Amino acid sequence: MRLSGKNVLLGVTGSISAYKAAELCRLLVKEGANVKVIMTSAAADFISPLTLSTLSKNKVELHMVNQDYFWNNHVELGLWANLFLIAPISANTIAKMANGISDNLLLTVFLSAKCSTMIAPAMDHDMYLHPATQTNLKILASRNTFIIGPEKGELASGLIGEGRLTEPSQILIEVINFFKNTGKLKDKKILVTAGPTREPIDPVRFISNHSSGKMGVSLATAFVNEGAVVTLVAGPIQLTIPSSIKLISVETADEMYQQCIQLFPDADIAVMAAAVADYTPSNPADIKVKKKQDDLNLLMTKTIDILAECGKIKKAHQLLIGFALETDHELENAKDKLERKNLDLIVLNSLKDEGAGFATDTNKITLIDRNNNIKEFPLKNKNDVAIDIVQKIIELSNE
C-alpha cells in the first residue's frame, strides 16, 4: 500500500473519459489513499456521483451549497488534501484555472488549496492543440501545476491524435512518485522496530507479550509517506506490511538486537517501538518439557537492552527514539529512561489511560524531547499518533 494515509482529493470534470475516474479512484483506494471526490456538474452527466462515492467510500461533492442550503466549505477540503488530482480535466476547466475563475466548487477549492495540484487533460486533438489550451497549460505549469499526459491514440471522436487521457494505472504511478519525491524525510534511512519477541522455553513454548506491532507499522508507514527509506525489524506480528517497507522478521530479543546493532550505524533515525522481552529463559530445553513435578522453576537471564546499546554508539547526526509504557510515576520514569539511554525523544504511554498501549487501534501519548519539552496528545487512532510522532521527529531533525 504505497499511498497509506495520503489524502487525495480527486477532481472529475466533463469529459467523455470521466468513466475512467472510477478506475483511478479504485486504484488510489487500493493503495491505501483516503480519497474524496469533487465533480463538476458536467462531469455528473458522464459518470454517476454514486459510483464515485461508493468507490471512494466518501460523500461526493458537486455544489458550493447543498440542497439543504448548507455551505460546502471549500477551504476545509483544500486543507484536508495532500494532493489535488484532477483527472480527467476538460479544456474548459483548464481555461478557468489558468484565469482564476471560480464559478464552481472544484475551481474554488483549486484557488484555496495549499497542496500541490496534478492534472490529467483529456480532450479532442484539436481542442488540445488549440493555442488557447496550450497557453493555458503553460500558465498552469509555470505555477507548479503538474501535468500528466495526455497521450496519443484513438480518441472518442474517432480521430487519432493527442488528447487521450493517460491510463489510470499510469496516473497512479505518477501520484506514487509525487509522494516519494516530496516528503520532508526524503531518502533518510529509518530503522523502526515493532511487535513482541518470543523467548523459547522449549521447542513448543515461549514467553511473549501482547504487543500487536500496530504502532511500529503505523510509524514505518508514516515515515515512508514522508519519502524515507524504512527498514522494519519486527517480531512475530499478524499485520500486512506495505511493500514500500523493507521487513526483517525476527523471533527473539537476541535476534532483534543482532539486526538492530548492525543496521543502526547506517540509520539517520531509529525508532524502537518493539516490546522486547527484558528476560529470556537461561537454558531453553531442546525437547518438550514434560509435566512432572508440581512446581517448575524457570531461570531467566536479562536480555541485551537494544535501546541503551544504540544510545551508546549514537553519532551526533543520528536521532534515537524510544517508547516507555508505564503504569506508575509515568513522567518521572520516562524522563529517566530518556537520559539513561541517551535518547532524543521518548514516547510515553500509560496503561492507566483507556485505549492506550497494547493491542488496541488507538493510543494516547505524551512526547518528551531531549530539551525537556513535554507535549500531551489526546486519544487518537494509531495511524494519526504515528503522524504526530513523525512530525515531532522532523522538527528535531531540523534543529
Ligand SMILES: Cc1cc2nc3c(=O)[nH]c(=O)nc-3n(C[C@H](O)[C@H](O)[C@H](O)COP(=O)(O)O)c2cc1C
Ligand atoms: C459527449 C461529450 C464529450 C465531451 N468530451 C470532452 C472531453 O473529453 N474534453 C473536454 O475538454 N471537453 C469535453 N466535452 C465538453 C465539456 O463537457 C464542456 O466543455 C463542459 O462545459 C465542461 O465543463 P467542466 O469543465 O465544468 O466539467 C464533451 C462534451 C460532450 C457533450
